[in-house]
Amino acid sequence: MTKLTIRGNMATALGAKLCRPDVIPAYPITPSTLFPEKISEYIADGELDAEMIRVESEHSAMSACIGASAAGARVCTASASQGIALMSEMLFIAAGMRLPIVMAVGNRALSAPINIWCDHQDTISQRDTGWLQFYAEKNQEGLDLMIIAFKVCEDKRVLLPAMVGIDAFVLTHTIEAVDVPDQKLVDEFLPKYEPELRLDPEKPMTFGSFGTPEFYQEFKYMQTEAMEKAREVIDEVFAEFKKKFGREYRKITPYKCEDADVIILTMGSMSGTARAAVNKMREEGKKVGCCKLTVYRPFPAKEIVELTKNAKVVAVLDRDISPGFGGALYGEVSAAFVNEEKHPFITNYIIGLGGRDILIEDFEWIYERSMDVIKKGRVEKPVQWVNLNEEVL
Amino acid sequence: MVKVTLGAVNKIAGSSKNYKTGDWRTLKPVIDLEKCKKCWACYKYCPEGCIEKTEKGPIVDYDFCKGCGICANECPFKAIEMIMEER
Numbered sequence: 001m002t003k004l005t006i007r008g009n010m011a012t013a014l015g016a017k018l019c020r021p022d023v024i025p026a027y028p029i030t031p032s033t034l035f036p037e038k039i040s041e042y043i044a045d046g047e048l049d050a051e052m053i054r055v056e057s058e059h060s061a062m063s064a065c066i067g068a069s070a071a072g073a074r075v076c077t078a079s080a081s082q083g084i085a086l087m088s089e090m091l092f093i094a095a096g097m098r099l100p101i102v103m104a105v106g107n108r109a110l111s112a113p114i115n116i117w118c119d120h121q122d123t124i125s126q127r128d129t130g131w132l133q134f135y136a137e138k139n140q141e142g143l144d145l146m147i148i149a150f151k152v153c154e155d156k157r158v159l160l161p162a163m164v165g166i167d168a169f170v171l172t173h174t175i176e177a178v179d180v181p182d183q184k185l186v187d188e189f190l191p192k193y194e195p196e197l198r199l200d201p202e203k204p205m206t207f208g209s210f211g212t213p214e215f216y217q218e219f220k221y222m223q224t225e226a227m228e229k230a231r232e233v234i235d236e237v238f239a240e241f242k243k244k245f246g247r248e249y250r251k252i253t254p255y256k257c258e259d260a261d262v263i264i265l266t267m268g269s270m271s272g273t274a275r276a277a278v279n280k281m282r283e284e285g286k287k288v289g290c291c292k293l294t295v296y297r298p299f300p301a302k303e304i305v306e307l308t309k310n311a312k313v314v315a316v317l318d319r320d321i322s323p324g325f326g327g328a329l330y331g332e333v334s335a336a337f338v339n340e341e342k343h344p345f346i347t348n349y350i351i352g353l354g355g356r357d358i359l360i361e362d363f364e365w366i367y368e369r370s371m372d373v374i375k376k377g378r379v380e381k382p383v384q385w386v387n388l389n390e391e392v393l
Numbered sequence: 394m395v396k397v398t399l400g401a402v403n404k405i406a407g408s409s410k411n412y413k414t415g416d417w418r419t420l421k422p423v424i425d426l427e428k429c430k431k432c433w434a435c436y437k438y439c440p441e442g443c444i445e446k447t448e449k450g451p452i453v454d455y456d457f458c459k460g461c462g463i464c465a466n467e468c469p470f471k472a473i474e475m476i477m478e479e480r
Contacts, residue, residue: 209401222399
């Protein structure tokens, strides 16, 4: 095994390279630009035998991904923010056509106002496209999740595309040490992609053809069933990955939750800060734990309930906002508990939008608000904004 | 019984020919062969490819013509008239 100190984009690009993709159509956008740059370097240096397609927009990038994948190629790309918004139409088509494309994302805020920094709004907004969604806490996870994503997506029970999100700048441009898996082991783990059907001029056929009202609903049902099947496939692949490479992944990873009164639920790079904050508060005798969500689609509702049901308060942190409601994760965690006989208070904290730093003090503030809820026995403000600078309002 | 396929794949090539789109039409192109100079602008511009070149002049395939009127618009000799479809 080799150890490298590399930026997050390099980690996802290296993860992609180890999967031996055939075609990489991509259009550069901050903060994921280094991904296609690195891939084109690999190709130019003869380290990767693949075709890079330089396109005129993200909509075209995803269109080229769809065509190449339908022709039987292993395909990956990268994008972020406005780029993902522009390819939205094609994201639905990739999933509907059941093409196992993997996209590395540098999670970034959406305009307006223009902002290039970390935020989960870009991928959260695309949660209904039918793509699997993984969120990495660190560069190592970014690399590993690329390999895991291909393995899950290409499973015949799934055949759906996936996004692997790494936080803008906090990960994409931050240097961390990563273990690089041996190519031989990756080849054993992820054999060559053999599609059921492929576009072939000798044997013409139509992908994603007409679905009249008599059939459309059944197509969508089949697609949804594949996403349901992905639940068990993800667990199998996580287990196989651990056996092969020694690193453990879970859809949701608890930390000091067993006896916790307050559990803080996080996604992405803030999860490491959450653990540091939990350690500090535990030393002060506070019964607090945290849970990191790695898989957002399919949504691990059952696992969330199982791991957090004994807490008094579950504080859900969202690095996204659905104006007129609250955070997306908050809505889904609440829904996960709705048919349970007994459940914790569930509160929502909007945090770190547009690259606002997330600090240990923020978690302490959230803990204090959670203790207020326990003391009062009710939730007065379900959705609160963390570290909001009211002076500039 | 037709079954839904993975990714809505249709293995029968050219099956769109079985789906006649002519009944989408409200207006129908009628070609006056007296005025036609066989320049084939209509043939070239038809987005559906449903105007056929013949000795006598262009012939519209009404099974597939959606009545968009592009042929009538493009004809330099005003030889194509769009008339109300009657069924």
